[in-house]
Amino acid sequence: MYRYDEFDHAFVTSRVAQFRDQVARRLAGDLTEDQFKPLRLQNGLYLQLHAYMLRIAIPYGVLSSRQLRQLAMIARTWDRGFGHFTTRQNIQLNWTKLEDAPAMLAALAEVEMHCIQTSGNCIRNTTADPYAGVAPDEIEDPRVWAEVIRQWSSIHPEFLFLPRKFKIALTGAAEDRAAIAFHDIGLRMVKGRGDNAGQIGFQVFVGGGQGRTPYVALLLNDFLPREHLLSFLEAAMRVYNLHGRRDNIYKARIKILVNALGADEFRRQVMAEWAKIEKPSIDLPAEEYQRIAKYFAPLQLATLPNDDAAVAKRRASDAGFARWLRNNVMAHKVAGYRIVNISFKEPGKVPGDASSAQMEAVAALAEQYGHDEIRVTYQQNLVLPTVALKDVVAVYDALVENGLATGNTELITDIIACPGLDYCSLANARAIPVAQAIALRFANPAVVDDIGPLRLNISGCINACGHHHSGNIGILGVDKKGTEHYQITLGGSPKDDAEIGGILGPSFPAEEVPDAIETIVGVYKAGRTSASETFLAAYRRMGAKPFKEALYGAPKPAAQRIPEGV
Amino acid sequence: MAKPFSPQVVTANRLRVGDVVYLSADDAWVHDIARAIVARDAQQLAALEAQAERAVASQLVVGVYAIDVDENGGAAKPLSVKEHIRASGGPTI
């Protein structure tokens, strides 16, 4: 992974000093809250429902054991001994004090971490495929360019006061595991064709996002030679910065601009801007690319046998292990190694919450068995990207001890949930208790396995931090006359077949949601053509009608139905 | 037609720490909403808000606003789910 050099160290150290001074000026009254708020947000500090919250960037989801241990220490020293992994490869601490924040940032800087631009109307933490560098289906490791973007976007003087926040995601693999279609800019590394044959470049997508106006991103550039990434991004950002709406916060994201202009006109403006930019002054010099890329050189792994007697034996004798192996352990690009997903979704627990002890346990496992590497997924789980197959049993046993061995990756209980009204000042309804109730309803792993791949996402408000629009089943918390209600959408997907789910019908009170989900799952199971037809495939084939009828009864005459406002 | 005034208390977060507080007697900001001063008409509310703004100006609190409360049965309780959770001091889970 990338290691800071003296320059990077000096940069984060200066940043901490700057924020310490800003906090002091705020406390002394030289900055009003209006003046201070964007500054603290650009250092990851929110004022939430109960307290300040610190959002720490985990750039493109990559962590070392030392960094994860430091996160555990920070959570224990200045917070309440746990953190919450978010849907954007960040971790949040919920009980931060403003007066402690500079010391916390300094502790992060010690391990080459920061909170820079984890909030605010600026370029946010760049996210990437959590399997980057180890996935068998990868064209090129996107972490190199994610690190380039991290550096380029950090305190970019032109783009700190954009109309609204700006999120970039990258993948270098055939399968999109970074939800690039739901980002302001999504980047996919591709091999050039025709004139570009032999080159690697980016397919650039723009204007995706969830929130109150969800859009799947549109293609902006079919092939951008990778060496021009920064100048092209700069051109796109400049067009957005100058022309994105600033009169209405709900219409300020780039997706609104792109869709107002149309993809063709937006592309024309970006291309015109790009043509005028002096590319050599912006683009990354080749030697700098080489310097960064060298940190992401593949591990020198001794090839090992791709089967292991001890693993086979344990699989035959232990159904829990077999399930975990089947659901959480993925193929690695090197024979004899595996990608191990660590679930923070034990039914009944808070999705994405990790105690300091759990963080330390994972750090120890990464050190002992995982080449000192940990990844964070937008599904709020962790990954050990490189574990020898022969070590998988030992890893499993250690995870069991720490309550981290649930074998439910991308199954119905692997619920993505935002903090909701339990923590968030924007929320309309709680998300966590609903997630817990659903997961407990499906606590029987055999039932979960039988349902098969199913993404279930819950957001506590229209801002959609739980990505409900892209859930196969999406649940949105709404405030209905002062009570928490939940609207259900079906058919969303965050992957290559990206789609926004459709609203099924009127919302349900919290206590009825598990029944409703069980009903939906029942319709799927009864209607699927075979056990291998996934929920999403079956829904797309069957349409919403049987699900609506099961939930709301057969349709009544239109005049009697009262449509519900969104 | 003007809506009847519903009883309200003034809340904020302490600037340095961020914890949730309510405006109480003697210019004090307290964690326990039951000790908050309840405004029973617009004039009382304006007075509390002016008092709160002075606390903002002196860097004591931030994010001042008023919330509706229910006084049935004695101490003030927030009406909305959100303010109920906020007043309880932590998540419900």
Add this chain to the structure above:
Amino acid sequence: MARRSPPLNVFPRECEMTKLWKNGGFAADVFVAVDDATPLPVATPVIVTLKRWREARAEVLALAVPVGLAADVTAALDPASDELGRLALIVIPFQKFTDGRGYSLARRLRDEFGFRGEIRATGEVLIDQLPLMLRCGFDSFVISHGPTLRALAAGQTSQVPEVYQTAAYGRARTTLRFATRPKLAAAE
């Protein structure tokens, strides 16, 4: 009536004192800004609106004084037809410090339009954004915010000296990490 600048975008708070910060120190403001209803002053550098610059350019140039343009962040300037090269100064307003259009406008002026005159920020110019403005090509700042004036007078800045990005034309790149800039090397 002629007024000292900045009349076009007055910062509402703490406006008892307004100073021009330029080249690392406070400086006298020699320009006088006039709105369209005001006759052009004689023998003093003048700041005019874009409307006047477009409609009465000959009259303005006939004054034979340095001319400044009060730009509007929403107006599309054309470097050729707007003859930006004849301007000594372009003033970019920050109605709110959170409105970042001025940064991109300055970058365009410097890097795409080749503007080499003075670029001045007015409006809500605060100590924490001043280093960003400098890197985007601004050279002078009309400041009304008391704590910012005090901090500048005391020689304080709010700056992260290490920068990863190329700055606008003519800006120092002392601790710049990447991106080479041939033109800039010449300027230094």
